[in-house]
Amino acid sequence: MSTSTQTVQVLLRCVGCGRVTLVDESGLTCAVCGNLLEVLFPLPGFELPDAATLKSLWLKRRTSRSAEDQSGVWRFREILPPLGGGQSPITLREGNTPLYELSLCARIAGVRQVFAKHQGMNPTGSFKDTGMTVAASFARKDGFRWVACASTGNTSASMAAYAARGGMKSLVLIPEGKISWSKLSQALEYGAVTCQVKTDFDGCMRILNEVVSRMPIYLLNSINPFRLEGQKTVAFELMEQFDWQPPDHVIVPGGNLGNSSALGKAFLEMKDLGLISGLPKISVIQAEGANALVRTVREKGGKELVSVHAETLATAIRIGNPASWKKAVRVLEASSGTVEQVSEVEIALAKAEIGADGIGCEPASAVTLAGLKKLVKQGFVKAGDSVVLVLTGHLLKDPDFTLKFHRGDLFEGTPHEKDARVLVPRQRAPIVLDASVDAVLRTLEAAEKRP
Ligand code: F0G
Numbered sequence: 001m002s003t004s005t006q007t008v009q010v011l012l013r014c015v016g017c018g019r020v021t022l023v024d025e026s027g028l029t030c031a032v033c034g035n036l037l038e039v040l041f042p043l044p045g046f047e048l049p050d051a052a053t054l055k056s057l058w059l060k061r062r063t064s065r066s067a068e069d070q071s072g073v074w075r076f077r078e079i080l081p082p083l084g085g086g087q088s089p090i091t092l093r094e095g096n097t098p099l100y101e102l103s104l105c106a107r108i109a110g111v112r113q114v115f116a117k118h119q120g121m122n123p124t125g126s127f128k129d130t131g132m133t134v135a136a137s138f139a140r141k142d143g144f145r146w147v148a149c150a151s152t153g154n155t156s157a158s159m160a161a162y163a164a165r166g167g168m169k170s171l172v173l174i175p176e177g178k179i180s181w182s183k184l185s186q187a188l189e190y191g192a193v194t195c196q197v198k199t200d201f202d203g204c205m206r207i208l209n210e211v212v213s214r215m216p217i218y219l220l221n222s223i224n225p226f227r228l229e230g231q232k233t234v235a236f237e238l239m240e241q242f243d244w245q246p247p248d249h250v251i252v253p254g255g256n257l258g259n260s261s262a263l264g265k266a267f268l269e270m271k272d273l274g275l276i277s278g279l280p281k282i283s284v285i286q287a288e289g290a291n292a293l294v295r296t297v298r299e300k301g302g303k304e305l306v307s308v309h310a311e312t313l314a315t316a317i318r319i320g321n322p323a324s325w326k327k328a329v330r331v332l333e334a335s336s337g338t339v340e341q342v343s344e345v346e347i348a349l350a351k352a353e354i355g356a357d358g359i360g361c362e363p364a365s366a367v368t369l370a371g372l373k374k375l376v377k378q379g380f381v382k383a384g385d386s387v388v389l390v391l392t393g394h395l396l397k398d399p400d401f402t403l404k405f406h407r408g409d410l411f412e413g414t415p416h417e418k419d420a421r422v423l424v425p426r427q428r429a430p431i432v433l434d435a436s437v438d439a440v441l442r443t444l445e446a447a448e449k450r451p
Contacts, residue, residue, distance in 0.1 A: 010081040011040040012225060015326055023081075028223050036324060039081050039225045041269055048078055051274040058240065062096070072096030073133050076233045079269060080134060081226065089137040090166035094129035095233055097121045099241045102369075102389070104357040109372050113386040115247070116359055117238050120394030124186060126362075127234065127259060127392045128158035132220065134230030136162035139218035145169060146217040150204035152255065152316045153183030154393055159220045160190035171217065173197050173204040179315055180362075180398040200310065202321045222258025223323045231259055235266035238388065239276055246280045248385035251368045251375075253392055254284035254293050254339070255317035257324035263390070264331025280388070282337040283380075284328060285371030287312035287364075291341040292322050293329075298339075302329035313401060313410070314347055316364035316393060338380055342370035345419045348405055352426035355402075360395030406430070425451070 010023040016035025029036060042048060049057065058076055061069035068074040068088065072095020083089060097118050106114040119127030136159070139147050147163050148171040149155045156172040163170035172187050176196035187194045197204050205221065212219045222228060239246065246267075252260050263282060270276045286294050290310035299306055310320035322328070332339065342350075350373070351366035368389035375381040395402065404410040406428050411420040433439040 008043065008046075008082045008084050011043060012037040013040045015330070028219060028225070036223055036327065037225050038265065038327070039229050041079065041081075041229075043081075048273065054078060054273070054275065055240070055244065058236070067091050067093070070096075071133065072237055073130050073230050073233045076236050079232065079236065079266075079273075080229050081138075083137055083141055085141070087137070087141050089133055090140060090162050091133050092123035092129060092161065092165060094122050094133050095237060097234075097237070099238065099388075100357075100359055102354065102357045102359065105353055105369055105389075108353055109369065109387075110376050110383055111372070111381060111387055112384050113247075114369075114372070115386070115388045116354070116361075116391045117234065117241075117388055118359065118361070118391045119234060120361055120365065120391055120397070124154075124158045124161050125394035125397055126154035126158060127231065127390070128154045129162075130234055131222065131227035131230035131258070131262070132158040132162045135220050135224050135226040136166055136168070138226045139220070140166045140168060142218070144216065144218040146171060146215070147220050148172070148208060148212060148217045149220045150174070150201060150208045151179070151221075152201050152318055153179035154316055154397070155221065156192065156194070157183050157186035157190070160187045160192035160194075163192070164190045169193070171195070171211075173208050175200045175204055175318075178318060180400060182397050182399060201319050202307075202310070205321075205323075221323070222256050228258055228262040228265065228324075231262035232266035232269070234390070235263045236270065236275075239270060244276055246276050246278055247388050248280060249337075249372075249375075249381055249387040250280045250282050250390065251372055251387060252282065252284055252390040253314075253317055253364050253367045254286045254328065255290070255319045255322065255364065257284070257293060257322040257328040259390070259392065260284045260331055261324045261327035264327070264335060268334060279335045282331055282335040283371065283375065284332065284337070284339050285367040286339070286341050287314050287317055287347060287367060288341045288343050290314075290318050290320060292320055293325055294339045294341045296325055297329065297332065302333070312347075313344055314363035314367065315398070316362060317367070338375065340371045340374050342367050342374065343419070344414075344416050345411065345422065346370040346373075348401075348410060348420070349423055349426065351401075352405060352423065354391070355395065356426065359391070361391040362393035362395060362397040363401050365389075365391040365393050
């Protein structure tokens with residue numbers, strides 16, 4: 001069994017040509033065919049305990065006082081690449097996020113049970129922390145002083161935090177004016193060198209790839225296979241919360257497609273390890289204006305990437321050239337999942353509905369509910385099915401969006417203005433009142449009459 005004190009060579013496999021290399025001999029892409037790499041699991045020659053032993057070991061660690069055990073990522077360390085050499089991970093006690101039942105959303109969508117796996121409840125408010133704890137720990141172990149990412153905001157917030165905790169410096173490239181202020185402010189607070197570059201996410205990525213090829217900087221975007229290993233643990237934790245009985249569907253937003261790839265890898269590994277007996281259908285939802293995967297699947301049968309010029313108010317997934325598209329296509333195929341796209345107004349409505357269930361999330365996460373409604377109408381999700389929506393970011397990640405929504409001016413002056421009338425029943429604009437008891441009582445009376 002792997003333990004953190006053994007020094008073990010991690011192996012990477014190319015998702016294109018299948019070539020296997022030692023991690024020390026690889027960059028982040030295959031030297032032969034240029035495709036992305038993934039961590040080979042299980043490592044050859046490594047014996048893992050049986051499924052029942054793993055399940056009880058992971059659960060028992062929840063009562064431990066050690067930082068590694070308290071992390072919802074590292075308590076699953078048997079399925080992670082071993083850090084080795086007695087190294088301890090950089091951890092903010094990420095993971096261990098709640099699973100909420102969304103009864104209002106289930107009624108709205110017309111399905112038996114809808115759950116939210118709320119990754120926005122991570123330390124920096126998004127799912128990125130589960131991958132960052134692993135990749136940042138490997139960066140520090142390999143002696144890097146600098147780490148970097150291009151980001152639509154959440155990766156940068158997370159990276160900056162883990163870099164600071166691990167005593168490393170961080171460089172952030174974000175598209176100018178196209179990310180939320182809350183995410184930008186996180187990167188600043190955690191001390192990142194934060195560059196607002198006059199381009200979009202895809203442009204930031206192109207520049208950063210060149211920068212890291214010239215400097216000894218560790219790239220922490222999701223093409224980094226260690227990030228995806230950490231993100232796998234979300235699926236393990238979810239299955240633990242379901243007593244290892246998979247739901248019928250898991251629905252996830254798609255941007256650069258690292259998350260869907262990680263979840264799929266995790267479910268396949270769990271099946272191989274005998275932890276679960278079957279796979280849920282994993283479906284990926286994108287914004288209509290950033291629908292590269294949807295078009296790749298529908299127009300090219302998943303064989304060739306269709307890049308798009310991305311435009312959506314769900315800025316976290318405003319990505320036109322997703323790096324992990326091949327990995328994501330493989331997950332769709334292996335799990336018999338599907339892809340769907342949703343409009344700006346559908347995203348805004350779904351976000352308010354998740355809010356009305358007392359949970360809330362950022363716009364990119366709400367594509368999951370908007371997509372679910374469509375998949376139910378199409379008959380892909382049946383009324384009796386159980387569904388898990390992976391909510392990737394916290395409501396407070398994008399307060400501007402939420403305020404504009406409730407004030408009714410989110411779509412003002414846009415082509416969506418007419419469609420946006422369906423949002424009115426969910427809008428709760430702030431009410432300015434004279435400082436009198438009567439004014440408050442009158443407001444209460446009027447509110448009583450609202451549906
Ligand atoms: N949801 C949120 C809240 C995100 O921040 C992202 C990606 C996604 C979904 C999509 O996940 O890229 O793995 O398919 N945000 C990245 C960033 C790109 O820079 O923060 P994906």
